[in-house]
Amino acid sequence: MPKQIHLAAHFPGVNNTTVWSDPAAGSHIEFDSFVKLAQTAERAKFDFFFLAEGLRLREQGGQIYDLDVVGRPDTFTVLAALAAVTERLGLAGTINSTFNEPYEVARQFASLDHLSAGRAAWNVVTSWDAFTGENFRRGGFLAEEDRYSRATQFLATAKELFGSWPADAIAADKASGVFLRDPQAGTFRHTDQHFDIAGRFNVPRSPQGRPVILQAGDSDAGREFAAATADAIFSRHGTLEDGQKFYADVKDRLARYGRGHDSLKVLPAATFVLGDTDNDAQEKARIVRRQQVSGATAIKFLEQLWNRDLSSYDPDGPLPEVDPDVSDEHIARGRASVRMHRDPIAVAREWRAKAAAGKLSIRELIIEVTGRQTFIGSAATVADRIDHLVQEDAADGFILVPHVTPGGLDEFADTVVPLLQERGVFRSEYEGETLRENLGLDR
Numbered sequence: 001m002p003k004q005i006h007l008a009a010h011f012p013g014v015n016n017t018t019v020w021s022d023p024a025a026g027s028h029i030e031f032d033s034f035v036k037l038a039q040t041a042e043r044a045k046f047d048f049f050f051l052a053e054g055l056r057l058r059e060q061g062g063q064i065y066d067l068d069v070v071g072r073p074d075t076f077t078v079l080a081a082l083a084a085v086t087e088r089l090g091l092a093g094t095i096n097s098t099f100n101e102p103y104e105v106a107r108q109f110a111s112l113d114h115l116s117a118g119r120a121a122w123n124v125v126t127s128w129d130a131f132t133g134e135n136f137r138r139g140g141f142l143a144e145e146d147r148y149s150r151a152t153q154f155l156a157t158a159k160e161l162f163g164s165w166p167a168d169a170i171a172a173d174k175a176s177g178v179f180l181r182d183p184q185a186g187t188f189r190h191t192d193q194h195f196d197i198a199g200r201f202n203v204p205r206s207p208q209g210r211p212v213i214l215q216a217g218d219s220d221a222g223r224e225f226a227a228a229t230a231d232a233i234f235s236r237h238g239t240l241e242d243g244q245k246f247y248a249d250v251k252d253r254l255a256r257y258g259r260g261h262d263s264l265k266v267l268p269a270a271t272f273v274l275g276d277t278d279n280d281a282q283e284k285a286r287i288v289r290r291q292q293v294s295g296a297t298a299i300k301f302l303e304q305l306w307n308r309d310l311s312s313y314d315p316d317g318p319l320p321e322v323d324p325d326v327s328d329e330h331i332a333r334g335r336a337s338v339r340m341h342r343d344p345i346a347v348a349r350e351w352r353a354k355a356a357a358g359k360l361s362i363r364e365l366i367i368e369v370t371g372r373q374t375f376i377g378s379a380a381t382v383a384d385r386i387d388h389l390v391q392e393d394a395a396d397g398f399i400l401v402p403h404v405t406p407g408g409l410d411e412f413a414d415t416v417v418p419l420l421q422e423r424g425v426f427r428s429e430y431e432g433e434t435l436r437e438n439l440g441l442d443r
Contacts, residue, residue, distance in 0.1 A: 006397030048090025090435030092121035118207030118434030227253035243394025379415035
């Protein structure tokens, strides 16, 4: 029997994925945009809608990064509002474990799970940079190596709070008109190196018991954290070989935590460009990539590696001859991409070689090295590719990021999804009422 595919929809911020020059592009802050994408995802029977969150506007060269969204509504507020205009779609949000407290976050997610009748999901993330931390009382107080330690204890504490109410802690005696309460319901005490809290959790047990836990770390520590605690892990590995390696690695870690193979879903992020034919889609993808990476965007990306002001360079010209600045002072703040390049000089050398071999300009190179489209082709080709990757254990499904917000998911919902349903690898109706049921997870 073939594996069932899981699909989710990601509402992106304004960035180099989004083509906001497209006439169909809409607001990234008006509620109608969130409603449109969420309701399309639900119409297509997706597992969940995913909303990322940034806790500070990014900067480059001392100014607001001009490809970034200027403002984003609060995650919990948006998801709670979407609960009222959807019925079965899961509602997933990124909430930081570095700059929040377990009681507050647990209370918010338990409330969302009640309001949505069991559809809440929490993407647990950490933050290493003091730049973001300046917005908070604890600004920059954690060393990078300690962030997963806090995240692990944060999640463990939150789970204790979720579990502090037994399922039958409150029962109604209809005959007498009184409620019978468990006197210990909601009581908790947790002490470790990060938290020392005790009291009574004031939100009764929610429909799922606890939200579905998502995790996005790709480091060894991140993978281990996911294997120990998460229900699903995001992945950047969307090709067959890389996907299979990542899939096998995280699945193999589950046994040491007493977990089964299917208790953790692997969901790479994926973009797509559809066309009437494969050739048509390839041409559309080429146009989309040039829209995503303008000349100004290319220079901004190059600056993040070179760590220098490159505004005087021609994006249609060659790469700078000067090497990247490897000092600790970064031109970009609040962007993980700078720290992803552990050896900027070596990366610059690779980029120069690639540019020389292909006779690529700065813009052409950036288009090449920041390639985004995972799936390109006709609806039939894309459906076949998605199914193949899932059946070959490169993934359990995908989190789709449309390049036009909020209507960019419509074509996928109308053309690819029916083909997956015909193959018997994607649902025609939701299996259950809660997100945990629809993901095939134990309670």
